[in-house]
Amino acid sequence: MNNIKIALVGQPNVGKSMLINSISNSKLKVGNFSGVTVEKKEVKLSFESYNLTIVDLPGTYSLNNFTPDEEVTKDFLEVEDNYDLILNVVDSTNLSRNLLLTTQLLELGKPVVLALNMMDEADKENIQIDSKQMGAILGIEAIKVSAAKKQGLENLLKAIVKTVENSKENKLIYSEPIEEEIANISQYLESKQKDYPNKRILCIKLLQEDEKTYKRIHESPIYIGLAKILRNAQSHISTHYNSNNMKKIFKQERLAFVKGVMTETVQTKVREKKTLTQKIDSILINKFIGLPIFLGFMWILFWFTFTLGSIPMDYIDGFFGFLSKIADTYIKSPGLSSLISDGIIPGVGAVILFLPNIIILFIGISLLETTGYMNRIAFLLDGFFHKFGLHGKSFIPLVTGFGCSVPAYMSARTLKNKTQRLLTMFIIGFMSCGARLPVYILFIGAFFADSNPGNILFIIYISGALLGIFMAKILKMFVFKDKNEPFVMDMPKYRLPTLKLIWHTVYTKALMYLKKAGTFILAASIIIWFASSYPKNLDIQNEYQTKIENSDNKDELQNELQQKLLENSYLGKIGKFTQPLFAPLGFDWKMTVALESGLAAKEVVVSTLGVLYSLGDTNDETSSSLITQLKENIALPSAVAFIIFIMIYLPCLAASLVFAKEAGGFSYLAYLFIFTTLTAWVFSFIGFHVTRFLI
Amino acid sequence: MLLSDLKQKQSAIITKINSDEETEDRLYSLGLVEGIQILIDKYSMAKQTIIISLQSQTLAIGLGEAKQIEVEITK
Numbered sequence: 001m002n003n004i005k006i007a008l009v010g011q012p013n014v015g016k017s018m019l020i021n022s023i024s025n026s027k028l029k030v031g032n033f034s035g036v037t038v039e040k041k042e043v044k045l046s047f048e049s050y051n052l053t054i055v056d057l058p059g060t061y062s063l064n065n066f067t068p069d070e071e072v073t074k075d076f077l078e079v080e081d082n083y084d085l086i087l088n089v090v091d092s093t094n095l096s097r098n099l100l101l102t103t104q105l106l107e108l109g110k111p112v113v114l115a116l117n118m119m120d121e122a123d124k125e126n127i128q129i130d131s132k133q134m135g136a137i138l139g140i141e142a143i144k145v146s147a148a149k150k151q152g153l154e155n156l157l158k159a160i161v162k163t164v165e166n167s168k169e170n171k172l173i174y175s176e177p178i179e180e181e182i183a184n185i186s187q188y189l190e191s192k193q194k195d196y197p198n199k200r201i202l203c204i205k206l207l208q209e210d211e212k213t214y215k216r217i218h219e220s221p222i223y224i225g226l227a228k229i230l231r232n233a234q235s236h237i238s239t240h241y242n243s244n245n246m247k248k249i250f251k252q253e254r255l256a257f258v259k260g261v262m263t264e265t266v267q268t269k270v271r272e273k274k275t276l277t278q279k280i281d282s283i284l285i286n287k288f289i290g291l292p293i294f295l296g297f298m299w300i301l302f303w304f305t306f307t308l309g310s311i312p313m314d315y316i317d318g319f320f321g322f323l324s325k326i327a328d329t330y331i332k333s334p335g336l337s338s339l340i341s342d343g344i345i346p347g348v349g350a351v352i353l354f355l356p357n358i359i360i361l362f363i364g365i366s367l368l369e370t371t372g373y374m375n376r377i378a379f380l381l382d383g384f385f386h387k388f389g390l391h392g393k394s395f396i397p398l399v400t401g402f403g404c405s406v407p408a409y410m411s412a413r414t415l416k417n418k419t420q421r422l423l424t425m426f427i428i429g430f431m432s433c434g435a436r437l438p439v440y441i442l443f444i445g446a447f448f449a450d451s452n453p454g455n456i457l458f459i460i461y462i463s464g465a466l467l468g469i470f471m472a473k474i475l476k477m478f479v480f481k482d483k484n485e486p487f488v489m490d491m492p493k494y495r496l497p498t499l500k501l502i503w504h505t506v507y508t509k510a511l512m513y514l515k516k517a518g519t520f521i522l523a524a525s526i527i528i529w530f531a532s533s534y535p536k537n538l539d540i541q542n543e544y545q546t547k548i549e550n551s552d553n554k555d556e557l558q559n560e561l562q563q564k565l566l567e568n569s570y571l572g573k574i575g576k577f578t579q580p581l582f583a584p585l586g587f588d589w590k591m592t593v594a595l596e597s598g599l600a601a602k603e604v605v606v607s608t609l610g611v612l613y614s615l616g617d618t619n620d621e622t623s624s625s626l627i628t629q630l631k632e633n634i635a636l637p638s639a640v641a642f643i644i645f646i647m648i649y650l651p652c653l654a655a656s657l658v659f660a661k662e663a664g665g666f667s668y669l670a671y672l673f674i675f676t677t678l679t680a681w682v683f684s685f686i687g688f689h690v691t692r693f694l695i
Numbered sequence: 696m697l698l699s700d701l702k703q704k705q706s707a708i709i710t711k712i713n714s715d716e717e718t719e720d721r722l723y724s725l726g727l728v729e730g731i732q733i734l735i736d737k738y739s740m741a742k743q744t745i746i747i748s749l750q751s752q753t754l755a756i757g758l759g760e761a762k763q764i765e766v767e768i769t770k
Contacts, residue, residue, distance in 0.1 A: 061725060062720060064724065096750055096751075100726070378755075380740075383740065383744055386743065386757070488760055489755045491746065
């Protein structure tokens with residue numbers, strides 16, 4: 001069987017993903033490219049005697065390199081150049097803009113098939129398209145399809161096969177002066193008996209001063225004569241256009257060509273009635289109620305995420321606790337049993353624990369995206385966020401961050417501009433996540449029980465968020481100095497996504513979360529477990545073993561043993577070694593270890609403090625004796641500094657790894673570590689001294 | 696006159712675009728080019744963002760970008 005590799009290209013919101021879903025049968029195989037931050041999806045299917053591989057490229061408005069997404073598409077089409085055919089999907093209700101991209105694709109010289117998608121909607125809007133005529137003018141197959149209604153898909157696949165079997169040159173035709181010069185150059189190349197494939201495209205690229213083409217031709221001896229002809233050609237064209245900017249001239253040419261195609265093949269009846277989208281928009285982006293409605297939607301989404309999500313959470317938690325117990329009981333070797341029941345199961349379990357939340361959140365986010373509402377939100381919020389170097393869409397990841405940073409980092413993908421995406425991701429940690437709550441509650445209970453604890457908690461959350469936005473401004477001024485993404489955004493029509501599409505997006509994302517986070521977390525939890533339980537100190541263990549057996553106060557001694565063991569573990573040693581770094585903040589080595597173990601997960605801070613202040617492993621934030629212990633052992637300024645540090649420093653391991661993946665490398669994680677640690681240290685230092693001054 | 700000077704529900708024709716190349720490319724690929732008729736749909740609350748319609752589509756554009764577009768009122 002023959003293979004055909006198809007590059008699926010189209011502008012955003014033309015229904016590419018839906019088309020790929022509708023074309024492929026149930027035996028759909030989806031594989032993700034590894035090593036790229038912005039994803040390309042690949043789908044394989046067979047049709048007639050061919051194996052089709054469709055590469056779903058990120059939506060792009062043009063091939064001019066604007067966003068990282070567009071760069072992925074451009075690179076794939078022009079640099080990697082490893083495909084047989086371009087399947088260009090266009091929105092039939094918005095052809096003039098879509099066809100501009102088509103002209104650029106035709107200039108690549110590869111076989112192109114045009115899928116006139118959303119035909120059903122075009123019919124409804126009384127847009128009549130003569131696809132045969134359009135195909136004839138463009139010199140390619142133009143097929144009417146509707147991905148949503150599954151119409152025309154068979155014809156489309158047939159057209160693809162037909163185009164591959166007998167490909168011919170497309171008919172992108174420019175105005176006379178340019179065509180004349182193309183002929184001139186072409187003649188010259190012929191006279192030198194150089195047989196270039198795609199000669200016409202080569203001539204066009206030369207006229208457009210395309211760098212890659214110039215480099216290639218420059219090596220050849222014909223370049224000397226060619227250079228002169230090109231100079232003449234360009235000056236001839238320039239006189240016709242009153243401009244010597246070839247890029248601009250060709251832009252005008254494409255516009256004119258599209259206009260020509262439109263007049264000959266498309267008939268639109270002007271309608272005076274308001275469209276449904278306009279009606280919805282008059283409510284959803286209304287000056288006064290638009291924002292409250294949006295906040296309402298968000299509230300519902302987060303309410304679902306953290307209440308509905310917590311129902312299975314208890315079961316998952318219970319299940320893993322149960323597994324731990326079984327492992328502990330039935331595995332005889334104590335080292336292995338501890339590794340599995342204290343290291344692997346709780347570590348991996350903690351990741352799976354968040355899966356329900358993540359699924360709900362992703363359903364919500366993919367609904368926002370596919371319906372077209374996301375762009376409206378960006379419109380509503382851009383004015384405010386713009387002032388801090390963020391984008392309207394930054395809102396979603398930031399609010400998600402109050403729940404859990406892991407889905408927050410993942411949802412930052414909706415930001416197309418890399419600088420703004422990174423900026424948003426750098427400040428997500430400032431939105432205190434749910435796991436930090438136990439630490440706050442513990443410390444508020446110990447040190448601020450007299451004042452209103454609720455208010456203190458609110459102050460912690462709000463000051464974290466404000467600090468985050470403030471830091472965004474600082475980062476924007478000194479680090480991410482790039483220009484902002486110009487705010488020109490399509491407001492697509494509202495559309496109802498199909499269930500299959502939502503299911504598919506959420507399923508792939510959830511699977512990826514489990515795979516990636518799961519494998520990393522597995523490794524990381526083994527490391528943390530090892531650091532906190534090795535080297536085994538048998539002397540201490542034996543000494544206490546006998547003590548415990550002969551004592552009535554078994555619990556206290558058991559706790560003392562735990563403390564001694566932790567103190568002598570690698571983690572304890574690291575804590576003692578690094579304590580001088582935190583001495584200016586008033587932290588003792590126990591607080592230092594607690595902070596460091598918090599790098600694994602913020603909940604661990606509480607249990608570590610519990611162990612270290614000799615109260616055993618069973619503490620939770622409500623334990624009153626731990627509160628007394630903290631009160632006696634920690635001074636108020638140190639406690640304030642500790643809270644501030646917890647607020648700001650690096651999120652947990654799971655989140656950090658997701659951050660590294662989403663940001664595009666571990667070097668970014670190193671930057672994040674330095675940035676958050678320094679900020680945390682400085683603000684803790686200030687907090688420490690201000691508190692000391694006040695009391 | 697600049698696009699940012701237009702009032703809601705006013706239509707105009709774009710006469711000149713004074714953006715840098717990158718922004719101009721983006722405007723171009725969305726169909727915002729000289730000679731195109733546009734209609735101001737709506738301003739956001741602080742007038743930071745403007746919604747315009749042209750041909751069969753709706754676009755949102757930032758105030759900064761709107762200030763780079765010269766227009767002529769048609770009615």
